[in-house]
Each structure stands twice: as structure tokens, then as C-alpha cells.
Amino acid sequence: MKVQPTERQHAFAARARQFAAEHVAPRAAAIDEQGAFPRDLIAQAGTLGLMGVTLPEAWGGAGEDDVAYVLALEAVAHASATVAVILSVNNSLVAETLLRHGTDAQRDQWLRRLARGEAIGAFALSEEQAGSDAANQQTTATADGVGYRLRGSKVWVANAEAADVAIVFAATRPDLRARGISAFLLPMDAPGLVRRNRTDSLGVRGLGCMDLRLDDVFVDASQLIGQPGQGFGIAMEALDGGRVAIAAQALGVGEAALQEALGYAKRRVAFGQPIAQYQAIQFMLADMATGLEAARMLTWQAATTRARGLRGTLEASMAKLAASEAAHAAADRAMQILASEGYRRGSTVERLFRDVRATEIYQGTSEVQRMIIADAVLG
Numbered sequence: 001m002k003v004q005p006t007e008r009q010h011a012f013a014a015r016a017r018q019f020a021a022e023h024v025a026p027r028a029a030a031i032d033e034q035g036a037f038p039r040d041l042i043a044q045a046g047t048l049g050l051m052g053v054t055l056p057e058a059w060g061g062a063g064e065d066d067v068a069y070v071l072a073l074e075a076v077a078h079a080s081a082t083v084a085v086i087l088s089v090n091n092s093l094v095a096e097t098l099l100r101h102g103t104d105a106q107r108d109q110w111l112r113r114l115a116r117g118e119a120i121g122a123f124a125l126s127e128e129q130a131g132s133d134a135a136n137q138q139t140t141a142t143a144d145g146v147g148y149r150l151r152g153s154k155v156w157v158a159n160a161e162a163a164d165v166a167i168v169f170a171a172t173r174p175d176l177r178a179r180g181i182s183a184f185l186l187p188m189d190a191p192g193l194v195r196r197n198r199t200d201s202l203g204v205r206g207l208g209c210m211d212l213r214l215d216d217v218f219v220d221a222s223q224l225i226g227q228p229g230q231g232f233g234i235a236m237e238a239l240d241g242g243r244v245a246i247a248a249q250a251l252g253v254g255e256a257a258l259q260e261a262l263g264y265a266k267r268r269v270a271f272g273q274p275i276a277q278y279q280a281i282q283f284m285l286a287d288m289a290t291g292l293e294a295a296r297m298l299t300w301q302a303a304t305t306r307a308r309g310l311r312g313t314l315e316a317s318m319a320k321l322a323a324s325e326a327a328h329a330a331a332d333r334a335m336q337i338l339a340s341e342g343y344r345r346g347s348t349v350e351r352l353f354r355d356v357r358a359t360e361i362y363q364g365t366s367e368v369q370r371m372i373i374a375d376a377v378l379g
């Protein structure tokens with residue numbers, strides 16, 4: 001498969017890179033330090049098409065394809081992992097899901113605003129007892145007249161602090177587990193929906209992650225996404241796209257770590273010469289570059305598969321697994337090369353080291369990706 005991006009894809013990524021360099025990078029340390037959701041940057045990203053990259057222009061999107069999307073996300077993540085995740089949740093998990101499964105009325109109400117960054121979307125699947133085992137939903141949706149009553153709690157909802165709308169998953173038939181889960185479109189100001197416990201985290205600290213409590217929240221049946229019982233499948237399909245985006249995010253962080261390490265290795269003198277002269281350091285740099293480039297090829301391949309209209313579940317899991325582990329290794333090696341300078345609180349490498357870790361956890365842990373890949377290879 002040919003995975004070389006086209007000029008158009010590169011041109012879109014170049015605009016994202018310019019935005020990231022001029023507007024995101026100067027703010028990255030403060031976003032991390034203060035754990036502040038960068039609302040204004042997200043609005044600005046929206047005007048550049050970065051909140052709805054693969055959405056058709058008719059729906060307010062940039063009308064680009066998945067390859068342009070991963071190139072752009074890598075560029076943004078190079079500047080700030082946090083900003084890249086915020087964009088990926090809105091793009092892959094919320095907007096794409098509404099485009100594929102929403103009704104005309106749902107799309108009409110939200111899609112253009114989401115794509116332009118005038119509204120922010122969140123995706124509420126995880127619960128205390130439903131992380132990797134996402135089918136173990138304890139949140140219930142009980143039929144009530146013309147709609148449903150939602151009761152339960154969600155955890156780790158990225159973007160929640162600033163979101164205007166969320167896709168919320170709940171069991172309409174708890175006895176059926178995965179086949180009894182439904183997806184609902186909920187405005188964040190719905191009566192009974194309470195945001196609470198802003199999550200403090202090791203990295204990607206400006207995500208606005210919060211828990212949600214659903215106290216008898218009434219949802220009209222018109223706000224179901226897909227049919228009752230289709231929610232789990234809709235979530236897994238969304239995560240296929242999301243995982244390619246997280247792969248791109250990981251690559252951006254890993255590449256930033258490599259750049260930091262290269263610069264430092266050339267500047268830092270030990271035993272009378274730059275440490276870049278030592279083979280021990282050169283080999284670390286070589287491994288970092290090779291791991292990231294291999295993962296980039298898998299990521300582009302996964303994006304190309306999606307751009308061809310295929311779902312690409314296996315490709316997405318392979319890309320996420322490879323990219324998150326390569327980026328983690330790169331951040332770790334960068335820390336070793338910068339040594340005490342990297343370990344210093346507030347150094348760029350210290351932030352990258354913390355930010356990258358989540359890419360092996362969210363949207364399916366590395367173990368979950370290996371389970372999906374193993375299923376496929378075992379046939």
C-alpha cells in the first residue's frame with residue numbers, strides 16, 4: 001500500500017503546523033502547569049477546520065481526509081499533547097459519530113457548530129466499573145413515555161469542563177450487556193446532568209476531564225443515536241477512528257522528544273566533546289527515530305485505510321499500539337539524554353514524558369490493542 005501523503009494533505013498539515021508553532025507552542029507549558037482548558041485556542045483551531053477535519057464542507061468541516069487529519073494532529077501534538085487530544089475527541093469520537101449515525105435533525109443541530117469550534121463535544125463511555133470492559137455499563141436508560149431516563153455516573157470525560165454536548169452511553173437492556181447498550185446525544189445543560197470532580201492527572205493536564213453524574217436525566221427518544229442496542233457498536237466504531245488519532249498524537253509527542261534530545265546532544269559537552277559524538281547517545285537517537293518512523297508508517301497506513309472508506313479496526317489498533325509505545329520509548333530516551341536537565345520540573349522533556357504516558361491508556365490500553373490484534377491474527 002502506498003502511504004505517501006499528497007501535496008494537498010501536506011498543505012493542510014502545514015497550516016496546522018503554523019497554527020501550532022505560533023499559537024499553541026507558546027501556551028503549552030502554561031496549559032500543563034495550570035491544567036487550564038484552552039478554550040480560545042480551540043475556537044481558533046475551529047476557524048482553521050481543525051475541529052472537523054474530515055467532515056464535508058457542507059457540514060462546516062474542512063473536507064479533508066484521514067491522512068490530512070493525522071498529519072495535522074501530529075503537528076499540533078508536537079506543540080501540545082493536550083490540545084491534540086481535545087481536537088481528536090471532538091473530531092473522531094463526536095463529530096464523526098454524528099456524521100455516520102446521527103439523524104438529519106441531530107446533525108443539523110450540532111454538526112456545523114462542532115466542526116467550526118463554536119461548540120465542543122465530549123464522549124462519555126467509561127465508568128468506575130467499565131474501562132477496558134466497556135460493555136459493563138452500570139448507567140441505565142429506562143424507557144419513560146416519549147423518551148428515556150438516564151441514571152448513573154461517567155468518569156474521565158475529556159472536554160467535559162467546556163463541552164456543550166456529549167455522546168453518552170447507557171444500558172437500555174442491562175441483561176444483554178454489549179447488545180443492550182444505546183447511545184444518546186445529550187446537551188451538557190440537560191437538567192439532572194451534573195459535572196463534578198475535575199480530574200487532576202499526571203499529563204495532558206488541560207483536557208478538562210470530569211466525571212458526570214446522571215440524576216434521572218430525561219432524553220427524548222429523538223436523541224438516540226442509531227437504534228436501541230446499537231450503542232456499543234457505535235462506540236467501538238468511533239474508537240477505531242479515535243485510535244488512529246491517538247497514534248498521531250503520540251507521534252507528535254515522540255517527535256518533539258526526539259527534537260529536544262537531538263538539540264541537547266549537540267549542545268551538551270562532556271569529557272571535552274558534545275555528547276552527540278558518543279555512540280551510546282547516537283544509538284539512542286537512532287532507535288528513537290526508527291521507532292517513530294515505523295509507527296508513522298503504520299499510522300499513515302491506518303489513515304489511508306480509513307480514507308478509502310474501510311473501517312480499519314486492525315490497522316487502527318496496530319498504529320495506536322506501535323505509536324504510543326514508540327513515543328513512550330522516545331520520551332524516556334530523551335529524558336536519559338537530557339539527564340538532570342530533562343528531569344527538572346518544568347522542562348519540556350519532563351512534560352512530554354508525562355503527556356505521552358496516557359496514549360498507552362486512553363481509547364483502549366495497550367493490552368486491549370493487543371487483544372484486538374491477537375484476535376485478528378489468530379483468525
Ligand SMILES: Cc1cc2nc3c(=O)[nH]c(=O)nc-3n(C[C@H](O)[C@H](O)[C@H](O)COP(=O)(O)OP(=O)(O)OC[C@H]3O[C@@H](n4cnc5c(N)ncnc54)[C@H](O)[C@@H]3O)c2cc1C
Nearest residue numbers: 123124125126131132133156157158358362363364365367
Ligand atoms: C487522560 C484520560 C482521558 C480519558 N478520556 C476519556 C473520555 O473522554 N471518555 C471516556 O469514556 N473515557 C476516557 N478515559 C478512560 C479510558 O478510556 C480508560 O481509562 C481506559 O479504557 C482503561 O480503563 P481503566 O482505566 O478502567 O482500566 P482497567 O480496564 O481497569 O484496566 C486495568 C489494567 O488491566 C488491564 N486489563 C483489563 N482487562 C484486561 C484483559 N482482558 N486482559 C489483559 N489485561 C487487561 C488493562 O490493560 C490495564 O492495564 C480517559 C482516560 C484518561 C487517562
